[in-house]
Amino acid sequence: MKRIKSKTAIVAIVFSLAGPLSAGESLPIRNCTWCHGSSAQGFSTAPRLAGQREKYIENQLLSFSAHIRDNPLSQQYMWGATANLSPEAMRDFAAYFSSLPPKAANDGDPQLAAQGRAIYELGIAEANVAACLVCHGPNAEGIREIPRLGGLSHAYLKRRLEQWGQGFHAAAEPMPQITRALSPNEIDALASYLSFVAYESLE
Amino acid sequence: MKVIGLRLALPAAVLALVLSAPSRADEMGGPGFSSQELRAKLDYCKTCHGLSGQGYRGYFPMPRLAGQQPKYLENQLRAFYERRRSNPVMANVAHALSPSMVAALAAHFKDLNTNPIGGAPKEPVALGKTIYELGLPEANIPACSACHGPEAKGQGEIPRLAGQLFPYTVKTLGNWSKERGQGPAKDDTSFIMAATTHNLTQAQVAAIAAYVGSLR
Numbered sequence: 001m002k003r004i005k006s007k008t009a010i011v012a013i014v015f016s017l018a019g020p021l022s023a024g025e026s027l028p029i030r031n032c033t034w035c036h037g038s039s040a041q042g043f044s045t046a047p048r049l050a051g052q053r054e055k056y057i058e059n060q061l062l063s064f065s066a067h068i069r070d071n072p073l074s075q076q077y078m079w080g081a082t083a084n085l086s087p088e089a090m091r092d093f094a095a096y097f098s099s100l101p102p103k104a105a106n107d108g109d110p111q112l113a114a115q116g117r118a119i120y121e122l123g124i125a126e127a128n129v130a131a132c133l134v135c136h137g138p139n140a141e142g143i144r145e146i147p148r149l150g151g152l153s154h155a156y157l158k159r160r161l162e163q164w165g166q167g168f169h170a171a172a173e174p175m176p177q178i179t180r181a182l183s184p185n186e187i188d189a190l191a192s193y194l195s196f197v198a199y200e201s202l203e
Numbered sequence: 204m205k206v207i208g209l210r211l212a213l214p215a216a217v218l219a220l221v222l223s224a225p226s227r228a229d230e231m232g233g234p235g236f237s238s239q240e241l242r243a244k245l246d247y248c249k250t251c252h253g254l255s256g257q258g259y260r261g262y263f264p265m266p267r268l269a270g271q272q273p274k275y276l277e278n279q280l281r282a283f284y285e286r287r288r289s290n291p292v293m294a295n296v297a298h299a300l301s302p303s304m305v306a307a308l309a310a311h312f313k314d315l316n317t318n319p320i321g322g323a324p325k326e327p328v329a330l331g332k333t334i335y336e337l338g339l340p341e342a343n344i345p346a347c348s349a350c351h352g353p354e355a356k357g358q359g360e361i362p363r364l365a366g367q368l369f370p371y372t373v374k375t376l377g378n379w380s381k382e383r384g385q386g387p388a389k390d391d392t393s394f395i396m397a398a399t400t401h402n403l404t405q406a407q408v409a410a411i412a413a414y415v416g417s418l419r
Contacts (some may be wrong), residue, residue: 087299125299128247131292
């Protein structure tokens with residue numbers, strides 16, 4: 001019942017976007033979808049927002065505006081995009097995008113998916129690599145301020161995992177520490193596996 | 204420069220911690236591993252259990268290890284290893300630890316003394332304190348303090364409960380027969396807890412978890 005209601009709400013929102021934005025439009029989501037894709041499934045270098053955890057989106061918007069998330073593309077795009085956003089608008093954007101159903105990117109290397117899954121679920125104890133599952137959930141669905149990883153694009157996941165090791169977004173403990181223990185091949189495998197994790201199998 | 208500073212801060216802090224206790228460091232640089240390997244393993248534990256061993260709320264609650272009784276930690280790691288306590292991730296972790304490494308890790312966490320992470324409901328704390336100190340005689344629940352101590356610090360193989368994560372304690376109190384004592388071994392101490400707690404209601408479980416979680 002709850003599901004039907006939220007689906008109805010989404011359909012209503014989608015329909016309201018079909019036409020040109022009215023003067024009374026309170027949430028200018030087109031400022032976001034210009035880069036993140038018209039249905040917020042991600043596009044080019046911009047990650048999927050659809051189905052991302054509400055609290056995570058809000059926290060990231062705050063991190064961009066406070067220049068805590070300082071990855072190169074964040075500086076280039078998101079610092080400016082969030083410079084004039086009110087905390088209320090950040091919450092509204094987070095609520096909206098988290099309610100959209102995500103589609104898996106499916107763009108990783110299928111040959112690496114099994115290795116990635118093993119690292120995701122169990123870690124590599126001998127090499128002090130933590131299991132991702134304990135925080136991000138058995139289906140990579142995320143929770144609260146911890147992001148959903150399932151179905152994000154291979155390129156985005158790989159870039160984020162690499163950039164922690166390069167010193168960007170250092171305040172996002174414990175991620176910098178975790179990623180430093182990963183080899184380039186293991187990062188590739190994790191990003192590949194996660195790109196195939198579908199929303200349909202979740203929740 | 205700022206980024207470099209932040210990246211160096213963590214190893215530097217760990218190093219400072221180790222160096223500040225030279226006798227402990229000598230003890231731990233012991234058989235089978237270098238002090239560098241010990242630091243790497245401690246960083247690994249703290250990835251999930253918190254940088255000060257305070258615990259962390261991920262998708263699953265990762266328990267507080269700070270101040271925990273070494274004997275209890277050793278017993279649990281052995282239970283994970285032997286699959287008496289079912290947890291695939293921790294079984295994997297335990298398989299990569301030598302007995303001397305376990306002893307060194309346990310000794311390190313025993314000495315940490317960070318504040319509880321909080322997040323427990325406040326209202327049931329008073330009821331929790333009553334149950335903890337006096338038990339529930341009409342339900343055949345003994346006082347927790349009888350074994351876990353008046354300050355919930357534990358002793359020997361009996362774990363410290365003070366400052367433990369609320370959701371972790373709640374889950375543990377309802378999970379004895381599903382998670383622990385899974386092997387044929389008869390000496391699994393979790394059997395005591397299954398019998399001790401099976402009469403507790405959900406509200407009473409929450410009250411106990413809220414109370415012990417608030418203790419420093």
